[in-house]
Amino acid sequence: MRAVALGGGRGLHVTLSALRLITDDVTAVVTVADDGGSSGRLRRELGLLPPGDLRKALTALAGAGGPWPEVFEHRFGGTGALAGHAVGNLLLAGLLEVTQDPVRALAEAAALMGVTGRVLPMSTGPLDIEAEVTGLEENPDTVRRIRGQVAVATTPGRVRRIRLHNANRKDEAPTACPEAVEAVLGADVVLLGPGSWFTSVLPHLLVPELHEALVRTAAARVVVLNLVPQPGETAGFSPERHLDVLCEHAPRLRVDAVIADADSVPTPDRLRRAASVLGADMWLASVAAPARPDRHDPAALATSLRRAITSVRAR
Known part of the structure; x- marks a missing residue:
């Protein structure tokens, strides 16, 4: 089964x-709008793709043997120029500068780490997120525009809508990585979520070629909902509100299955109706980690994914 996960x-x-x-044939399509922390520093200093989310995807797909996953995630301490940088971010930055090709750079890093699968950027150049936010002025309906992934993720206001901009050519629409488009079109299953809804999940729908591929693909399209609202981005959001926002940003997108944690859905009927608007069936199960109710358990999520995908294929 060819699986593609976007986030x-x-x-x-x-x-x-x-x-x-579930499968060895996994492709990660990763957002490239991060502008905070180590990634933001490297992006500003070198003009490169922010490497942090790419690094995390490589680590998730890396083999269990060898030191590289731990080394990639190691962060330097101290107070000098390297303080706070992850080793993997620096290595990816070096590969990006030497190869001048993000797809090749990620392939070289994947080979080094023993990755099973593939990691691709959603765009070959860095992107900027801009959000329309209310609740920041005395008049609660006044709309302000907030720019930057960190600013959007931490705003005390209510995010209404986001847009994507090409960071290097601001007058041009974002351009998708061609290999990412091909992966979506050739997949058997495509996953959106969980994750930061406005800064990790929805951005993939705002890259025109990637959006069109998600609409056209014959793959089973599965949305995995978050376990809890995220302060700053989705505070006060119900599970069904996440789907409403998804529909608002991509009204042509149809979904086959929505997976949510049973304990995180207080009104299943409302979520079922919201899922049906997208064409999807709702799947409720216990997918939270026992000791961390705010995090998914990979094994439990895999079980729910198997069931949902099998049902979609049969349908």
Whole structure:
């Protein structure tokens, strides 16, 4: 089974960990709009793709043997120029500068780490996120525009809508990585979520070629919902509101299955109706980690994915 997971950060990491229990043919398509931390520093100083989410995807797909996954995730301490940088971010930055080709750079890193599968950027150049936010002024309906992934993720206001901009050529629309488009079109199953809804999940739908591929693909399209609302981005969001926002940003997208944690859905009927608007069946199961109710358990998520995909194929 050819599986493609789109996202970024911790959410994509758990999806990839679950998919590895189902199939060896996994492709991660990773957001490239991060502008904070080590990734943001490297992006500003070198003009490169932010490497952090790419690094996390490589680590999720890396083999169990060898030191490289741990080395990639190691961060330098101290107070000097290297403080806070992850080793994997620096290595990816070097590969990106030497090869001048993000797809080749990620392939070289994957070979070094013993990765099973493939990691691709959603765009070959860095992108900027811009959000329309309310609740920041005395008039709660006043709309302000907030720019930057970190600013959007941490805004105390309510995010209404996001847009993507090409960071290097601001007058041009974002361009998808061709290999990512091919992967989506050739997949048997495509996953969106979980993750930061406005800064990791929805951005993939705002790259025109990638959006069109998600609409056209014959793959089973599965959305995995978050376990809890995320402060700053989706505070106060119900599970069904996540789907409403997805529909608002990509009204042509149809989904086959929506997977959610049973304990995180207080009104299943509302979520079922929201899923049906997208053409999807709802799948409720216990997919949270026992000791961390805010994080998915990869094994439990893999079980739910198997059931949902089998049902979609039969249908």
